[in-house]
Amino acid sequence: MAASSSNDRLDDAYDDALDDAFDDAFDRKFDAKFESINQHAEKRKKKKAYIEREREQGHFRLWNDYFSDDATYPPDTFKRRFRMNKDLFMRIVDRLSNEVLYFKQRRNAIGRLGLSPLQKCTAAIRMMAYGTTADAVDEYLRFGASTTLLCLENFTEVERIGAFPG
Structure with a gap:
């Protein structure tokens, strides 16, 4: 033992x-x-x-080129470039900015305004209309490829659930 x-x-x-x-x-x-x-x-x-793109300038350029009363480009140019008339485009932007949090313009922690709903919708629609890459809108709309992809992702998610005006 x-x-x-x-x-x-x-x-x-x-x-x-x-x-x-x-x-x-x-x-x-x-x-x-x-x-x-x-x-x-x-x-x-x-x-x-971090790249300071001066996104406010992108919004003002877009507004002055296509949406102001004395826009640089006439309605037929808008229709050709956006593949829809301006009235339909604005209905989409208004509805998204009112109903989808991502498309609302918000302020960041220091009080600076973020991208406008117009910029976000333009990026998504141009990518779909032309099949361009995400970084193709950077120089005109003034935001990077990753943000452009987020715009497209949120835009198509809203489209998938059928929330667009008819």
């Missing part, structure tokens, strides 16, 4: 040592992987630079 309990104690000590070694190895591997992921995420974050 004494030999049996001695063997059990040795087995238990061996199991405990093995568990401790496994736990230590696991912790080292886990910590190394966690650190690697954090470093990779920090490197990615540093690469993204």
Whole structure:
């Protein structure tokens, strides 16, 4: 009996040592992987630079070119470029800006106005009408590709649920 309990104690000590070694190895591997992921995420974050695009200028240019009383481009040019008449386009913009939070113009944390509903709808409609890339609207409407893709995604989601004026 004494030999049996001695063997059990040795087995238990061996199991405990093995568990401790496994736990230590696991912790080292886990910590190394966690650190690697954090470093990779920090490197990615540093690469993204903010570009001041002066989005207000984009809105004013768009308004003056197509929507003001003395617009630069006549209605037939609007219809050709937007593939619809201005009245229908404005009904879509008005309805989206009143019913869909994403298309409402809001202020950011420092009180600066965000993109206008006109800019957001124009980006989405132009991408669909012409099949252009997301960064094609940057220079005219004054916002980046990722925001343009969000405009298109939100626009098509509203279209998918059938919320457009008839």
